[in-house]
Amino acid sequence: MKIKNINFLAKANIKGNRKSIFITAFMVILVISLTLISSYAVTINRAVTDYKNDIRARMITFSPIDNGAVTDELKSKLMSFDHVEDIYELKGIINQYMDVVDVSDENGEYKDFYKGNEDLNCSLNLYPLIGDEKMDVMAGKSLDESPVYSCIIPSLFYPFEYENTDSDLNYIDGESLIGKTITVTPSNGDGLEVFYNIDPELAMYENKTMYLPAIEYKLKVVGVYYSEPTTKGYYNHIFVSEDTGVQIIQDAFDASIIDLNDERSNAVHWYKTPSLHDHFIVVDDYDNIVPLCNELNEAGYFVFSDPELGIQEETVKSSKVFKILSVFMISASLILCVVILIQSTVLSLFNRKGEIGLLKAIGYKNSQIFKCMYFEQLILTIRGCAIGAVISALVIAVMNFMFNHDTYINRLYVVNWTDYLIFLAVSLALAVVVPLICQLISLCKINKIQPKDAMN
Incomplete structure (x- = not known):
C-alpha cells in the first residue's frame, strides 16, 4: 500500500x-x-x-580572633576532623573593591572599553586565589602559568554601575580584553583596606583595620573564565593569583610610612606571623559543611557555616x-x-x-x-x-x-x-x-x- x-x-x-x-x-x-x-x-x-563543587563554596573561615593563633599543632588537630580536606592560609589581601583608572593596550588608552558608559563609575571586585585554588579559563592563559600582576576576567564583563535590577546590561565580551591592561586603585577613599589580627597580650586576640596608601596597580588580562551565575565570579569580579594578592599588599606597605623591620608594630607583627592570619578550612563536600561546623563548635572552636562563596538558599x-x-x-x-x-x-x-x-x-x-x-x-x-x-x-x-x-x-x-x-x-x-x-x-x-x- x-x-x-x-x-x-x-x-x-x-x-x-x-x-x-x-x-x-x-x-x-x-x-x-x-x-x-x-x-x-x-x-x-x-x-x-x-x-557546590567549587572550592570557595566549600571554604569556611577559621579566624585567630575566635580560636587563637593557627599554629601547626592546631592545624593538625583540625585536619583530624572528618570531612576536613585541607587548610589554607590567607597570605595576601582578601577581596578588594577597586576603581578602574583606565584600560589600555600597546597603543595607549583603549577607549572602546567604555562603549557609551563614559559617564558611569567603573569599579570591580578583585579576588586573589587561595592556596591550591585553580581557575579554569575558556580563553587565554590560566593564572598559574602567568606572571605576577596578571588577571582573568569573566566572559561577560560589566564593571559599570547600574541604577536598578531591571537594567538592560550591555555586557562586554571578556575575550575582547585579553592582552589589555586594566589599571586599578582601591575604591575606599582611605586607601587599601586591610584587616589584621593582633595579640597584644598573647592571650586575647583583636581585629583591627588599617588603610595603606591607595596606589595604582596595572593588571594585564591574560584569560577569561566562564561566567556562571552561581559559581565564583560575578560580572565585575576579576581574579589574580595568590602571589599577586601578596604583592599588592607588599607594594602598599612599601608605599606607606610603616617600617616592615619594626617588630614593635602590631601591623608588621601580624603581616610577618602566618599563625595570626585568617585561614580557610576546605570541606570535602558542600553537604558536610553544617555537620562539620557543628562538630567544630562542640569541640570548642568557633566557626560559621557560611562558605566563602555564598549563594541564595x-x-x-x-x-x-x-x-x-x-x-x-x-x-x-x-x-x-x-x-x-x-x-x-x-x-x-x-x-x-x-x-x-x-x-x-x-x-x-x-x-x-x-x-x-x-x-x-x-x-x-x-x-x-x-x-x-x-x-x-x-x-x-x-x-x-x-x-x-x-x-x-x-x-x-x-x-x-x-x-x-x-x-x-x-x-x-x-x-x-x-x-x-x-x-x-x-x-x-x-x-x-x-x-x-x-x-x-
Whole structure:
C-alpha cells in the first residue's frame, strides 16, 4: 500500500476518533514537560552542582580572633576532623573593591572599553586565589602559568554601575580584553583596606583595620573564565593569583610610612606571623559543611557555616523543586499518554471491527492494516509534539531574551539550546515509539478479526 493511501485512511479515521483531541493534548503536555520543565531543571541543577563543587563554596573561615593563633599543632588537630580536606592560609589581601583608572593596550588608552558608559563609575571586585585554588579559563592563559600582576576576567564583563535590577546590561565580551591592561586603585577613599589580627597580650586576640596608601596597580588580562551565575565570579569580579594578592599588599606597605623591620608594630607583627592570619578550612563536600561546623563548635572552636562563596538558599531550594517537578510531570504525562493511547487503540479496534473485516475482505493484509492504524496514532502524537515543541521554544526564547542582559543572578535561568534540542529529540523518539508499542500490543487482536466480521 502506498504512503498516500495510508495517510488518507489515517486522516479519515482521525476525524471520526473522539479521542484524537485528548491524545494530541496529552502529547503537548508531555513534550512541554520534557523540553521546557526539564531544560530549566537541568540548567538550574547544573549551576547549583557547579557551585557546590567549587572550592570557595566549600571554604569556611577559621579566624585567630575566635580560636587563637593557627599554629601547626592546631592545624593538625583540625585536619583530624572528618570531612576536613585541607587548610589554607590567607597570605595576601582578601577581596578588594577597586576603581578602574583606565584600560589600555600597546597603543595607549583603549577607549572602546567604555562603549557609551563614559559617564558611569567603573569599579570591580578583585579576588586573589587561595592556596591550591585553580581557575579554569575558556580563553587565554590560566593564572598559574602567568606572571605576577596578571588577571582573568569573566566572559561577560560589566564593571559599570547600574541604577536598578531591571537594567538592560550591555555586557562586554571578556575575550575582547585579553592582552589589555586594566589599571586599578582601591575604591575606599582611605586607601587599601586591610584587616589584621593582633595579640597584644598573647592571650586575647583583636581585629583591627588599617588603610595603606591607595596606589595604582596595572593588571594585564591574560584569560577569561566562564561566567556562571552561581559559581565564583560575578560580572565585575576579576581574579589574580595568590602571589599577586601578596604583592599588592607588599607594594602598599612599601608605599606607606610603616617600617616592615619594626617588630614593635602590631601591623608588621601580624603581616610577618602566618599563625595570626585568617585561614580557610576546605570541606570535602558542600553537604558536610553544617555537620562539620557543628562538630567544630562542640569541640570548642568557633566557626560559621557560611562558605566563602555564598549563594541564595532559595536558589538551592528551587533547583530541588524543579528536579522533583520535572520527574513528576514527565512521569505523570508519560503514563497518562500511554494509558490514553492504549485505551484509544483498544476502543478503536472494538468499534472498527467491521471496518477492519471489510478491509480484509477486499484484500488488505494484517501488516497493511497495522500500518494504517499506527500511522493514525503517529499523526496525532507528532502533531502534539510539534505544538508542544513550538510552545516550549517560544517560552525559552522569550525568557532567554529577558534574562540574557539582566543582572547576573537572573542569568541562572538562561537555557542552553543544546539541552532543549536533546529533550526535544527524546520527545520525538517517544512520539514514534509509544504509538508503535501500543499498536504492537493490539496486533494479535487485528490478526483475529476475519473478513466475516465486516457484517458486524
